[in-house]
Amino acid sequence: MKKVILSGSTATGDLTIGNYIGAIGNWKNLQTEYDCFYMVADLHALTVKQDPKVLRERRLSFFAQYIALGLDPEKNTLFMQSDVHQHAELSWVLTCLTPMGFLNRMTQFKDKSAQHAKNINAGLYTYPILMAADILLYRADLVPVGEDQKQHLELCRDIVGFFDHNYGEGILKLPEPYIGKQGARIMSLQDPTRKMSKSDENPKSFVSILDPLKKIQKKIKGAVTDSGSEIIFNPEVNPGISNLITIYSSFSGKAISQIEKEYAGKMYGHLKVDLADLVCATLDPVQKKYNELMNDQSALVQFMSAGALAASERAQKTLNDVYCAVGIR
Numbered sequence: 567m568k569k570v571i572l573s574g575s576t577a578t579g580d581l582t583i584g585n586y587i588g589a590i591g592n593w594k595n596l597q598t599e600y601d602c603f604y605m606v607a608d609l610h611a612l613t614v615k616q617d618p619k620v621l622r623e624r625r626l627s628f629f630a631q632y633i634a635l636g637l638d639p640e641k642n643t644l645f646m647q648s649d650v651h652q653h654a655e656l657s658w659v660l661t662c663l664t665p666m667g668f669l670n671r672m673t674q675f676k677d678k679s680a681q682h683a684k685n686i687n688a689g690l691y692t693y694p695i696l697m698a699a700d701i702l703l704y705r706a707d708l709v710p711v712g713e714d715q716k717q718h719l720e721l722c723r724d725i726v727g728f729f730d731h732n733y734g735e736g737i738l739k740l741p742e743p744y745i746g747k748q749g750a751r752i753m754s755l756q757d758p759t760r761k762m763s764k765s766d767e768n769p770k771s772f773v774s775i776l777d778p779l780k781k782i783q784k785k786i787k788g789a790v791t792d793s794g795s796e797i798i799f800n801p802e803v804n805p806g807i808s809n810l811i812t813i814y815s816s817f818s819g820k821a822i823s824q825i826e827k828e829y830a831g832k833m834y835g836h837l838k839v840d841l842a843d844l845v846c847a848t849l850d851p852v853q854k855k856y857n858e859l860m861n862d863q864s865a866l867v868q869f870m871s872a873g874a875l876a877a878s879e880r881a882q883k884t885l886n887d888v889y890c891a892v893g894i895r
């Protein structure tokens with residue numbers, strides 16, 4: 567029996583090369599060895615104000631990008647979170663088990679409520695419980711998550727503890743974080759001390775998967791670099807050029823030390839020009855595949871309903887067990 571993996575990306579902003587290098591690219595590497603469930607977290611998107619029209623398009627677009635970036639719908643269960651009603655149902659049961667004190671500790675809630683001061687809704691607060699439901703429904707063994715989501719995974723593990731204590735062990739599975747081989751963290755092109763974010767207000771700070779190639783060229787060449795001039799990887803001292811080296815390494819598969827060697831004595835501009843070409847060459851076929859999927863959506867719709875069916879089947883089993891355990895079946 568293969569181990570189960572679950573992960574997802576919230577359907578907000580544009581998927582960026584940071585999401586590819588830090589998440590979706592890793593998911594792709596796991597797709598043969600594990601039983602993988604990858605979802606578009608569209609319910610999570612509602613925690614911040616959304617234009618319904620934009621969200622409707624974006625959820626579809628994310629799903630198509632997953633496939634275009636190499637997630638094979640035959641090898642993985644790819645689905646839309648809201649297509650599987652069990653997520654919301656399990657989330658409620660878990661909400662009734664989670665002490666508010668545990669949610670008060672979440673650093674992301676503190677950050678996000680500062681950021682969205684006019685819309686601090688209860689969903690923003692309980693969001694990590696929905697995330698726990700996502701994971702627990704599939705009895706996931708491993709959850710690939712970035713640094714910023716580790717605290718949520720910890721909460722998920724605490725929730726399993728509360729559940730076990732109240733209703734007995736073995737009904738929910740305790741998940742572990744999955745730490746990828748290279749935990750590359752891609753930083754903003756405008757402020758390399760901050761993580762590249764798909765929801766950043768300044769579009770120059772990220773390269774999105776669907777950016778026109780000309781724009782990608784511009785963004786990379788316009789990336790903020792440091793006052794030094796040597797192409798040496800040292801995020802503490804040269805965060806800007808180090809970030810570009812990381813991206814170069816991820817897209818080319820070359821070791822950082824090899825890149826440093828190849829660019830010894832060259833200027834920042836040389837690396838920027840080559841990196842821009844490399845990123846464009848990588849994303850060009852992805853964009854072509856994406857356009858194919860979006861122009862004739864019949865295949866996309868088919869993949870989506872097959873994924874929803876497979877995911878619901880698995881999820882319903884867990885939900886039945888949980889409903890029985892808590893006494894509403």
Ligand code: TRP
Binds near residue numbers: 700
């Ligand atoms: N909260 C995650 C993010 O913002 C997305 C997410 C939702 C997720 N549910 C999940 C990630 C379950 C891993 C597992 O990036």
